[in-house]
Amino acid sequence: MKKYAANYTKRNIFDLRRNAELRVLTCIHRPDNIPSTINLLEASYPTKDEPLCAYVLQLIELIGRASPVFICHQLHKSSNNSMAEKLVDAFQNFEQEFKDALVVNTFTTISPAEMMYDDICTLALNKFTSLIVLPFHKKWSSDGSSVEIEDESLRELNYRVMERAPCSVGILIERAQMTHIFSPETPYMVCLLFVEGKDDREALYFAKRMMKNPHVRLTVVRFLASTKEENPKVKDWQEMLDTKILNDMKSEKVGEACVEYIEKRVKDGPETALVIRSLASEFDLIIVGRQAGIETPQTSGLLQWSEYPELGVLGDLLASTDAAGKASVFVMQQQRTARDA
Known part of the structure; x- marks a missing residue:
């Protein structure tokens, strides 16, 4: 290693x-x-x-x-x-x-x-x-x-x-094998699911590269906890960083970029799963951060049911059920350096 x-x-x-x-x-x-x-x-x-x-x-x-x-x-x-x-x-x-x-x-x-x-x-x-x-x-x-x-x-x-x-x-992860024809008539529908943390930020920056593609329609869905934890100093700093990055992306104009930004307040993992199920069938590609082994209020209750730890809780949800419909799923993990060891 x-x-x-x-x-x-x-x-x-x-x-x-x-x-x-x-x-x-x-x-x-x-x-x-x-x-x-x-x-x-x-x-x-x-x-x-x-x-x-x-x-x-x-x-x-x-x-x-x-x-x-x-x-x-x-x-x-x-x-x-x-x-x-x-x-x-x-x-x-x-x-x-x-x-x-x-x-x-x-x-x-x-x-x-x-x-x-x-x-x-x-x-x-x-x-x-x-x-x-x-x-x-x-x-x-x-x-x-x-x-x-x-x-x-x-x-x-x-x-x-x-x-x-x-x-x-x-x-x-590819659920239904198909070659997409990129054109104005058949835009490639991409959804980024964002909770928090560096894997999600890596996924966001990869999705940002798609903003300049005139044949991609990007939707960013941010899940926020409906209840605050007590004394969440580290969480607050992470959340501030996440908010700044998302705000920068919303204000950044790239050609004819078509980006929809949605915020969902959820109380726990099952509620997050319900939102994802209601959205997922609309997309060709869903991008998520791995966030391995990390449980947040937005994903609480999902980790114990995780079948594929290599995908993180949301990646697992999308891969192990019909939650993603026919959408491809891309689960991202940011580089782990010696500082992370």
């Missing part, structure tokens, strides 16, 4: 300089991960002023005694791996859409499942990425009604990366 986390360099989206290139490492485990990952990156709208560099890593588990292999597809054009060809083609087409604003590099790692986290974290460290995107370990049917695959080795990999990553990490 020290190899990756014992650094004090801030590699996250919240601390990224204005107009700096965003570097993202996206991990692809199955072919159906490709469209959802491209949707997510396209929503963040690479421009010449705020370019995106995507490192795309195909994950293949090594079976038997063969030696691990790491392939750079820019150096090795020919491949007998049909998924690798599909991956390279899809991301090359994506790169063509955003000329001069997007650079894509594709790789494949073939290694034992228990060591794959090292390939991911090392590549992220060497390429100075601010974000790693991981696929969720469950695969739903095409209409999102039932689970087809549940891969525990992928779930374990996600855990290991979240514990060791040298930058921020997000788990992308």
Whole structure:
């Protein structure tokens, strides 16, 4: 863990300089991960002023005694791996859409499942990425009604990366496989659920990048506790910081940005869950901060029912029930540095 986390360099989206290139490492485990990952990156709208560099890593588990292999597809054009060809083609087409604003590099790692986290974290460290995107370990049917695959080795990999990553990490959950066509007629409906804390602020700053996309409609829903705790000095400072950041975003005009801001006062977790259920079916993508193991008045009572701790309470709520409808869900954890250890 020290190899990756014992650094004090801030590699996250919240601390990224204005107009700096965003570097993202996206991990692809199955072919159906490709469209959802491209949707997510396209929503963040690479421009010449705020370019995106995507490192795309195909994950293949090594079976038997063969030696691990790491392939750079820019150096090795020919491949007998049909998924690798599909991956390279899809991301090359994506790169063509955003000329001069997007650079894509594709790789494949073939290694034992228990060591794959090292390939991911090392590549992220060497390429100075601010974000790693991981696929969720469950695969739903095409209409999102039932689970087809549940891969525990992928779930374990996600855990290991979240514990060791040298930058921020997000788990992308896709309920219904579809490729979104970004256009004025079919705007991409994005919702950010905001409670408090640094993971939520990281999620907010990622969502902010979508404000400049003319084909994205962003809704920010902030959950406030209806009752105040006694002597909440630390909470008050956090809340003041959150309020300032949200106010800055509301007042920031980005082109024809369409942002709706909603505040909901809730007394506990079940009430928050009811609000989320009533909203969720309206969106294509829901972004939340992980806030692992942290219980607030707004989420009280949900932690004990949490099935997937790697997603935090709201991510878990959206992944383990039909609460999200067919929306994709992106759960974000801000970089953990040596100061957090």
